Amino acid sequence: MTAKGKWARGIPPRFFAWIIKGQLAVSERPGGYARNHRQVRRKEEILWLKSEEFTRVVSLLASPHNLHAYDELDVVWAHLPFGVHDDPAVVLPELYGHLREWLGAGERILIHGEEVNDRLMGVVAGYLRWSGMVASSPQTIAVVEQLLHRQMGPAGRELVALAPTLSGAAATLDQPG
Numbered sequence: 654m655t656a657k658g659k660w661a662r663g664i665p666p667r668f669f670a671w672i673i674k675g676q677l678a679v680s681e682r683p684g685g686y687a688r689n690h691r692q693v694r695r696k697e698e699i700l701w702l703k704s705e706e707f708t709r710v711v712s713l714l715a716s717p718h719n720l721h722a723y724d725e726l727d728v729v730w731a732h733l734p735f736g737v738h739d740d741p742a743v744v745l746p747e748l749y750g751h752l753r754e755w756l757g758a759g760e761r762i763l764i765h766g767e768e769v770n771d772r773l774m775g776v777v778a779g780y781l782r783w784s785g786m787v788a789s790s791p792q793t794i795a796v797v798e799q800l801l802h803r804q805m806g807p808a809g810r811e812l813v814a815l816a817p818t819l820s821g822a823a824a825t826l827d828q829p830g
Contacts, residue, residue: 663700668769670801672777673786676756678763679777679801682712684719686767695719699726708760711748713776714767715739735766735776741812745776746820749783753821774801775809779816785823790814 666680683702684695699722702710709729712720715736723730731751735744755762766773778797787793790813794805805813817826 662704663697663702664694665701666698666763666765668801669763670769672781672797672800673756676761677752677777677780678707679769679773680763680765681768682714682719682765683710683722695722696726699723699728702763703728706761707763709755709762711751711762711764713748713764713773735772737772741815742819745779745783745812745816748776749780749816749819750821752780753784769801769803771806771809772812773809774798774803774805775812778805778809779812782813782816783819783822789827790816791827 666683667685669678669680671678680698683698684691699710703726707728709731710723711731711733713733713735715734717732720730720732733744733748733751735741735748752762764773764777766776774797778793781787781796782790782793787796790810793813793816794810798805816822
């Protein structure tokens with residue numbers, strides 16, 4: 654492979670991991686977060702997403718920073734802001750409903766926040782719980798911790814606990830046992 658060909662494929666976003674193999678993944682914001690953000694890296698990471706045939710990038714950032722970069726590289730995106738002051742009971746049912754629809758249509762999706770942190774872990778674990786893909790909250794937490802190679806803190810665990818109570822949930826509440 655030529656150098657040009659290799660670079661044309663781009664590079665994976667930092668902390669990229671599959672949540673549902675071949676369908677749903679997470680990563681840090683393409684290009685990095687906050688002061689570490691680099692425009693060249695962002696372009697390389699978006700090129701990689703295209704080369705890996707992602708059909709949609711979902712940004713959970715509170716602001717619309719850098720969404721134009723997806724347009725410039727012809728990548729479909731959705732901005733579903735989930736800021737620290739947003740009510741999860743309002744934001745997550747909409748997000749989860751879209752994910753169910755997009756995944757059901759065969760899309761390949763990357764979700765990102767500023768970084769891969771407890772909140773993003775809780776969002777994707779909450780989706781697994783909300784959709785009924787995983788039977789209990791403790792099991793869901795363990796699965797996502799294993800996939801992302803890090804422990805989920807209280808902020809993420811709260812989102813997982815909330816998931817089965819949200820509108821549209823296929824999951825039922827955890828039974829004591």
